[in-house]
Amino acid sequence: MVSHLQRKPLNEQRGEAKIVQEVMKQDSGLQYVGFRLIGLEPGAAYEETLAGDECCIVALTGRITVTEGEHVFAGIGTRESVFERKATDSVFVSGGKTIRVESVTAAQVALCYSPSLHPLPTKLIAARDVGSEQRGKYQNRRTVHNILPDSDPSASSLLVVEVYTDSGNFSSYPPHKHDRDNLPDESFLEETYYHELDPKQGFVFQRVYTDDRSLDETMAVEHGDVVIVPAGYHPVGVPDGYTSYYLNVMAGPTRVWKFHNDPDHAWILDRD
Numbered sequence: 001m002v003s004h005l006q007r008k009p010l011n012e013q014r015g016e017a018k019i020v021q022e023v024m025k026q027d028s029g030l031q032y033v034g035f036r037l038i039g040l041e042p043g044a045a046y047e048e049t050l051a052g053d054e055c056c057i058v059a060l061t062g063r064i065t066v067t068e069g070e071h072v073f074a075g076i077g078t079r080e081s082v083f084e085r086k087a088t089d090s091v092f093v094s095g096g097k098t099i100r101v102e103s104v105t106a107a108q109v110a111l112c113y114s115p116s117l118h119p120l121p122t123k124l125i126a127a128r129d130v131g132s133e134q135r136g137k138y139q140n141r142r143t144v145h146n147i148l149p150d151s152d153p154s155a156s157s158l159l160v161v162e163v164y165t166d167s168g169n170f171s172s173y174p175p176h177k178h179d180r181d182n183l184p185d186e187s188f189l190e191e192t193y194y195h196e197l198d199p200k201q202g203f204v205f206q207r208v209y210t211d212d213r214s215l216d217e218t219m220a221v222e223h224g225d226v227v228i229v230p231a232g233y234h235p236v237g238v239p240d241g242y243t244s245y246y247l248n249v250m251a252g253p254t255r256v257w258k259f260h261n262d263p264d265h266a267w268i269l270d271r272d
């Protein structure tokens with residue numbers, strides 16, 4: 001049985017766009033984070049007027065033109081597959097604006113939403129400006145692309161990163177959580193994980209659990225699934241032979257990523 005925290009692809013045609021995934025506040029139980037993944041055939045368009053949310057439009061694969069008012073970002077996007085492992089282009093748009101996404105080539109576009117706390121300029125986040133980071137050692141190594149980290153003030157509440165975890169490795173590990181609004185020790189951030197696998201028939205395991213185990217779900221997650229993390233630790237383990245990619249959207253009352261490691265497993269970080 002699929003966990004209430006796991007969403008299989010929807011693949012619903014809506015106008016010219018295929019809605020591949022849709023995790024919106026109305027039905028996800030989340031208060032801050034929304035996520036939509038759309039597929040566009042060449043020349044197809046998707047339009048949306050943002051109400052109270054800001055949005056980061058990530059050109060996951062393919063090339064797209066993003067328009068907001070007089071801002072036109074033509075032919076952005078850098079890769080045919082996320083597993084080319086190069087950073088991609090994104091556009092940040094504040095609440096109340098109308099966005100149009102038109103595909104130049106067949107494209108998959110991630111729309112990452114969170115509350116728009118104050119108006120901010122529409123901005124291209126160019127692939128060349130996306131910081132790449134190696135984290136961890138041994139089987140805890142992974143690569144992170146910081147699309148919209150908390151050090152970048154372009155957004156009012158939204159945080160977006162993408163993570164590559166190689167065959168046999170673990171990421172979001174040692175397990176950490178960010179579910180207490182208790183800065184400077186910990187921030188409260190909800191999170192969604194959009195997963196892809198190479199090759200596609202692979203799977204990863206993701207566990208979402210709290211200290212008291214009132215929440216404790218371990219999921220076999222497949223290509224195209226979304227995992228919702230309302231609270232708790234949320235490590236990912238990748239079986240031998242497969243490479244994992246995931247796109248994280250995070251948001252909460254304060255735009256700071258301050259996590260707390262599970263004390264039972266924090267020793268992992270202290271190895272020579």
Ligand SMILES: O=C(O)C[C@@H](O)[C@H](O)C(=O)CO
Nearest residue numbers: 135142161163171172173248
């Ligand atoms: O470092 C990682 O393995 C990625 C995670 O930090 C992931 O982005 C996350 O869990 C954020 O809270």
